[in-house]
Amino acid sequence: MGTVLKKELKIFLKRKGNFIWLFAMPIFFIxxxxxxxxxxxxxxxxxLIDRDQSTFSRAFIKQLDGIKEIDVKxxxxxxxxxxxxxxxxxxxxxxxxxxKGFEKxxxxxxxxxQLYRDGNVNQAAAAVxxxxxxLSDQYREQKIKASLLSKGQTESEVAGTMKAPITITxxxxxxxxxxxxxQIVPGYMIMFSFFIIMTMVTRFTTERDSGMVSRLQGTSISxxxxxxxxxxxxxxxxxxxxxxxxxxxxxxxxxxxGNFLLVLFIVISLSICGASIGIAVxxxxxxxxxxxxxTQLFTLGGSMLGGLWFPFDMLPSYVQAFGKMTPQxxxxxxLQEVMVHGAKISDIWPTFAVLxxxxxxxxxxxxxxxxxxxxRAVN
Amino acid sequence: xxxxxxxxKVKKSYGKRIAVNQLDISVRKGxxxxxxxxxxxxxxxxxxxxxxxxxxxxxxxKVMGLDMKENIVKIxxxxxxxxxxITLYEELSAIDNLRFFGELAGVKGKELQDxxxxxxxxxxxxxxxxxxxxxxxxxxxxxxxxxxALLHKPDLLILDEPTxxxxxxxxxxxxxxxxxxxxxxMTIIYSTHYMEEVEALCDEIAIxxxxxxxxxxxxxxxxxxxxxxxxxIESAQICEQPKVPTATNVIEKGNGWVIETEELLPTxxxxxxxxxxxxxDVKKLEIxxxxxxxxxxxxTGVSLRDV
Numbered sequence: 001m002g003t004v005l006k007k008e009l010k011i012f013l014k015r016k017g018n019f020i021w022l023f024a025m026p027i028f029f030i031x032x033x034x035x036x037x038x039x040x041x042x043x044x045x046x047x048l049i050d051r052d053q054s055t056f057s058r059a060f061i062k063q064l065d066g067i068k069e070i071d072v073k074x075x076x077x078x079x080x081x082x083x084x085x086x087x088x089x090x091x092x093x094x095x096x097x098x099x100k101g102f103e104k105x106x107x108x109x110x111x112x113x114q115l116y117r118d119g120n121v122n123q124a125a126a127a128v129x130x131x132x133x134x135l136s137d138q139y140r141e142q143k144i145k146a147s148l149l150s151k152g153q154t155e156s157e158v159a160g161t162m163k164a165p166i167t168i169t170x171x172x173x174x175x176x177x178x179x180x181x182x183q184i185v186p187g188y189m190i191m192f193s194f195f196i197i198m199t200m201v202t203r204f205t206t207e208r209d210s211g212m213v214s215r216l217q218g219t220s221i222s223x224x225x226x227x228x229x230x231x232x233x234x235x236x237x238x239x240x241x242x243x244x245x246x247x248x249x250x251x252x253x254x255x256x257x258g259n260f261l262l263v264l265f266i267v268i269s270l271s272i273c274g275a276s277i278g279i280a281v282x283x284x285x286x287x288x289x290x291x292x293x294x295t296q297l298f299t300l301g302g303s304m305l306g307g308l309w310f311p312f313d314m315l316p317s318y319v320q321a322f323g324k325m326t327p328q329x330x331x332x333x334x335l336q337e338v339m340v341h342g343a344k345i346s347d348i349w350p351t352f353a354v355l356x357x358x359x360x361x362x363x364x365x366x367x368x369x370x371x372x373x374x375x376r377a378v379n
Numbered sequence: 380x381x382x383x384x385x386x387x388k389v390k391k392s393y394g395k396r397i398a399v400n401q402l403d404i405s406v407r408k409g410x411x412x413x414x415x416x417x418x419x420x421x422x423x424x425x426x427x428x429x430x431x432x433x434x435x436x437x438x439x440x441k442v443m444g445l446d447m448k449e450n451i452v453k454i455x456x457x458x459x460x461x462x463x464x465i466t467l468y469e470e471l472s473a474i475d476n477l478r479f480f481g482e483l484a485g486v487k488g489k490e491l492q493d494x495x496x497x498x499x500x501x502x503x504x505x506x507x508x509x510x511x512x513x514x515x516x517x518x519x520x521x522x523x524x525x526x527x528a529l530l531h532k533p534d535l536l537i538l539d540e541p542t543x544x545x546x547x548x549x550x551x552x553x554x555x556x557x558x559x560x561x562x563x564x565m566t567i568i569y570s571t572h573y574m575e576e577v578e579a580l581c582d583e584i585a586i587x588x589x590x591x592x593x594x595x596x597x598x599x600x601x602x603x604x605x606x607x608x609x610x611x612i613e614s615a616q617i618c619e620q621p622k623v624p625t626a627t628n629v630i631e632k633g634n635g636w637v638i639e640t641e642e643l644l645p646t647x648x649x650x651x652x653x654x655x656x657x658x659x660d661v662k663k664l665e666i667x668x669x670x671x672x673x674x675x676x677x678x679t680g681v682s683l684r685d686v
Contacts, residue, residue, distance in 0.1 A: 003482040007468065007475070014470040211464035218430040218460040219483045220452045378432050 004221070004229025011203075012233055018199055022241045026192040027248060033184045034253060043071045044127045047086075048096045051077050056103035060113075063135060064096075070131055084116060093118045094128045111139075182256075185249030186335040187308035190328050192245075193238045193274050194299040200234055200278035201291035204373070213377035223370045231279045231363070238271035258338040262345060266334045269355035273327050276362025283369035286376070302328040330354040381444070383408040383535055383566040384429060389438035391424055398424040400590040402438070406568060406583070411561045413581030414570040415671060421590040422570040423463055426539040429568065430460040442535065456485065459528030463539040465520045469513035473504060473523050476512060477530060484531035491530075498526035501559075503552050518549025525553065535566045542576065554580065574671040586675055593678045598671070605677050606669035609639045610646050613663035614654070623649060635663060 012018060046064070050057050065072040075083060086092045095116040105111045115132055117125035141162060148158045207213050207230075216226060246263065249255035257263045277298070285291045303309055305319060306328030315323060323329045334351030337343035345352075384406040391399040398421045406412045414422045427433045428440060431451045440447040442454045467476050474495055481491045499505040502522040512520060525541060538557070542550050557580055561567055569581060577584050578598060585595040594601055607627060613635030620629050621636055625646045628639040640646040643666060654661045 003479060007471070007479045010475065011468060011470050211462050211466045212468075214427070214432055215460065215462050215466040216483070217432045218455060218458070218462075219480070220455050220485075221483055378427060 001225040001229040001232075004226060005232050008203075008230055008233040009236070012199075012237055018237075021192065021195045021199065022237065023244060025195075026188045026241075026245055029188045029192075030184055030245070030249065030253075033188065034181060037180045037184070043069055044093070045071045045073055046094055046096055046128050047075050047083055047092055048072050048098070049075055049077050049080055049083070050098045051100045052098050052102035054103035056106055056111075057098045060098065060102075060135070064131070067131055069127060087116055087118055090118060094125050096128070096132070181249060181253040182336060182339050183311055185245065185253065185255050186332055186339070187303070189242050189245040189249075190270065190306075190331045190335075191299060191303040191308050193242055193270055194277070194302065194328070195295065196234050196238050196274050197278040197281055197298065198291060198295040200230075200275065201282045201285055201295070202288055204230070204279075204282035205285070205288045205291070208373065208377040211377075213374065217374065217378060223367065223374075227279065227363075227366055227370060231275055231366075234275040234278060235271045238274050239267055242267040242270065256339060258340075258342050259344075262338045262343070262348070263335060265345075266331060266338070266348075266351060266355075269352050269359070270327075270331045272359035273331075273355040273362070276359040276366070277327075278362075280362040280365040280369070283366045283373045302326040305329070306332060308332055327355055327358050381408045382406060382441075383410075383443060384412075384568070385439075385441040386425075386428075387439040387441075389428060389435045389440060391428060391433065391435050397590050399428065399435070402590075402592060404585060404592060404595070406566065408566055409561075409564050410583045411557070411567040411569060411581045413577030413584040414568065414587055415572070415574055415577045415584055415675070416570075416587030417572055420572075420587040422572075422587055423539055424590075425587070426460070426462075426537050426568070426570055429535075430458050430537055431455050432460070456531065457534045459531070459533035459536045461525050461528045461536070461538045461541055463543065465517075465524050467512045467520060467523060467527070470511060472509050472511055473499065473515075473526075474508045476523065477508075477527060480527045481530040486531055494530050494532075498529045501529070501556055502526045516546070516549075518545040518552075521545050521549060522552060525556065529560075533565070535568070536560060537568045537570075539570045540572070541569075542571070542573070574675070578671060584671070586671070586678065588675075588679055594674060601671065601674050602669050605674040607639045607641065608643045608669065609637050609667045610643065610650065611635055611637055611663060611665050611667050612650055612661065614659045614661045616657075616659045621650075621653075625649060637667065 048061060048064075050061060061072060061074070064070060080097070083092065083095050087095055097114040097116070099112055099114065102111045102113070113132060113136075115129060117129065145158055145162060148161060149155070153161070243264075246255065246257070246267070250257065281291060281294060285294070305315075305323040306312075306326040307315060307320075307323055308328055312320060312323060312329065312333070330351045334343075334348040337348050337351075341347075382405045384404065386402045386404040389399055389402045390397070400421075402425070404425075414425060416422050424433070428435055429442070431447060431454060434448070442450075443457060445454055447454055467473075468479070471479070477495045477498065478491065481487075481494060486494060495508070496505065499508045502525060504519060504522055504526070507515070507519065512523065515523070521541060521543075525538070528536060528538075542553055545553075554576075557567060557569070561580075567580075569577065571577060581598070583595075583597055584601060585592045586601075587593070594605060596604065611632070612621070613633070615634075617636065620631070621638070623629065623638050623640070623646060625640050625642045626638045627641060630637045630639070638646060638650075647664070647666070650664060653659070654664075
């Protein structure tokens with residue numbers, strides 16, 4: 001087995017193309033994804049037309065612009081039709097119009113502010129809607145307060161009346177470690193680790209079709225010696241790949257490992273799992289071409305369902321149900337639990353159980369299918 | 380004399396196609412045994428059966444008196460198998476390839492180093508050992524393919540069409556190597572569809588067709604048994620089939636006639652006299668030496684080159 005292992009490692013290292021899948025591609029994805037998601041400007045831009053041009057409307061605009069999440073962009077009254085067209089085309093998400101008589105109506109009846117919103121962009125338009133409603137509530141409170149004071153109530157009595165019957169206290173318990181990189185680095189590391197399946201299938205089909213398996217059959221090597229000798233180098237390469245990517249995340253983006261030993265155990269389990277799927281597919285598959293389809297379906301499909309691209313909680317519940325059937329989910333879940341929440345081995349044992357069980361089953365399938373593989377090789 | 384290999388009613392099929400049919404063969408220890416036959420005759424299947432790569436559907440194979448089924452590991456340690464395809468790791472150097480196969484054969488350490496040098500010298504590649512195999516010519520790859528099988532000093536060397544697609548220099552080197560190994564006492568089984576190769580190398584030959592051995596024996600024995608000596612005469616004035624009293628058969632060939640006979644000298648004498656009497660202008664009068672090609676033609680009705 002050691003002889004096959006040494007030979008296989010040498011061949012792996014000689015094939016430069018392997019390093020693209022192992023390191024270049026995942027690092028590229030990590031860098032690009034991090035650039036895309038970590039420095040996003042969360043402000044919502046609001047187009048605003050002030051037809052009143054009064055002191056009161058200007059005060060309202062100033063107040064609106066002072067809100068952290070809102071960026072007010074004043075546009076001229078004459079561009080109203082153009083702005084509505086832009087809204088319809090989806091180029092802007094909301095338009096606020098302060099109508100003429102806004103200040104005048106304030107004292108007598110309710111001043112109106114019109115919000116035009118794109119119903120298809122819920123998140124941005126809802127934020128503007130909520131901000132405007134909040135402002136409206138503030139004005140209402142000021143009006144009630146003024147009315148009570150005018151009816152002879154003292155400041156403290158008014159304050160007591162205005163006090164909200166329910167107060168909500170937000171206690172921020174979120175760990176300081178959580179950030180986009182804890183999603184991106186483990187996510188892409190896990191995704192690319194499963195590309196080992198394709199590398200392994202290519203190796204096995206080359207060995208089979210070149211007559212090498214047939215020749216080896218003429219030596220006294222056993223099936224287990226051959227299979228494990230071919231499998232182990234791939235386990236090592238995936239482990240090495242994961243460690244390089246984790247260290248890249250740590251030194252470049254400050255990724256925090258938590259308990260590094262547990263992270264290492266997850267990486268080992270993941271490597272065993274990926275390489276075992278690879279060897280099982282290699283024994284069952286007829287052509288290299290078919291393997292590419294299967295690998296892509298497994299790696300990309302599993303990554304999407306397993307929450308490697310988006311936080312798992314953001315996925316619809318039925319997708320989550322499917323996602324929990326993938327090894328990708330369990331690997332990501334385990335790593336994030338350790339990195340973000342400081343989980344112990346007792347908290348993440350299902351991760352080890354799932355990954356190692358898949359690894360074991362993969363090896364058994366490979367052993368059972370070896371005779372079929374051999375038949376294809378020697379005939 | 381002890382037999383190195385024995386096949387007793389060995390049969391091997393792939394689905395409905397019978398590759399080897401109830402085969403009985405015995406190969407003497409120390410002989411160079413040639414398996415001659417066209418592509419698809421079943422030669423490679425026989426080679427794989429001998430080396431234990433595949434198992435027969437029925438029958439018994441014995442190597443060095445040991446039953447293959449019961450002693451496969453022991454037998455494989457004594458066999459060097461050179462497959463028809465070049466099975467080497469192209470990314471690795473010749474030395475790395477040899478080290479890999481040597482270790483698989485159980486040779487290790489200093490002994491392995493020495494044997495690697497020895498087989499590289501024997502195959503004329505000692506100066507290219509450290510180069511990656513992918514940089515080698517086809518002939519050089521063929522030689523390393525053979526070197527791999529020699530590392531553990533096998534008692535029986537099996538070569539499955541080892542000269543396919545190679546240059547004359549490599550072919551000569553391989554022939555020299557085989558002759559040397561044969562002289563040293565190694566038993567060799569050599570499969571090919573080139574009759575010149577078995578004629579040049581082998582002292583015992585089996586002609587194979589459609590999974591059957593249709594003739595087996597020493598070269599002279601086969602030629603005597605399956606062909607007749609013949610005389611070729613060519614003259615523009617002989618337009619009709621000549622009537623020769625000593626002829627057993629007369630066949631038109633090219634611009635002349637082949638006269639098969641049991642009595643070679645009287646036939647030549649008769650033809651010379653007739654030519655002199657009739658004042659014939661004879662362009663060619665020669666004795667034809669029968670070849671394995673004639674044996675194959677005689678036995679199958681088809682020329683080996685046409686199959």
